[in-house]
Amino acid sequence: MECLLYLCMEKFLDVKGYEGLYVVSNYGNVKSVERVIIRRDGIRRTIKERIKIGTHDKGYKRISLVSMDGKSKSHYVHRLVMSAFCEPSGLYVDHINGIKEDNRLENLRYVTNSENLTFRNTDKKYSTEHPYIYKTKENCFRVHGCKRRYKTIEQALERAREIRPNNGGK
Numbered sequence: 001m002e003c004l005l006y007l008c009m010e011k012f013l014d015v016k017g018y019e020g021l022y023v024v025s026n027y028g029n030v031k032s033v034e035r036v037i038i039r040r041d042g043i044r045r046t047i048k049e050r051i052k053i054g055t056h057d058k059g060y061k062r063i064s065l066v067s068m069d070g071k072s073k074s075h076y077v078h079r080l081v082m083s084a085f086c087e088p089s090g091l092y093v094d095h096i097n098g099i100k101e102d103n104r105l106e107n108l109r110y111v112t113n114s115e116n117l118t119f120r121n122t123d124k125k126y127s128t129e130h131p132y133i134y135k136t137k138e139n140c141f142r143v144h145g146c147k148r149r150y151k152t153i154e155q156a157l158e159r160a161r162e163i164r165p166n167n168g169g170k
Helices: 077-085 113-120 153-163
Strands: 012-014 022-025 030-032 035-038 044-047 055-057 060-066 072-076 092-095 108-111 133-135 141-143
Touching: 012 077, 022 077, 060 077, 072 077, 077 092, 077 108, 092 113, 133 153, 141 153
Parallel strands: none
Antiparallel strands: 012 022, 022 030, 035 044, 055 060, 060 072, 092 108, 133 141
């Protein structure tokens, strides 16, 4: 999975399935694109560009988008961000820092169902910059899926590379 990271400035890309109607940014903002529509009664109306304000569903930001045919559908913002900036995936989207409202691209990653369940049950204040390693309350390091504790993050990284050779060292 190759992600496009734009960390310095806000970058907007089309929302997949709503090209020309809505864009989403690497900061997790969704906005409508300025456009002219013709209403059913024949009157032309300009839709101004504006940031969409979402509602909350179990802590996650959710917004409604209207397609060209006038149908409204609700979407989670974190999924819109990942689908716009990263390769499409059937995996789950995880908020690295555990804050469900923080939809910045740098705070999102794809994980499997079992990883998602593991991360959900892990106190995020003990997470590290390495997705499979977290710090325990006793200041030791653990690798997700491994019971052993390590004194240094380097030891934990070495073990992560052994059990997850394709992505454990990230």
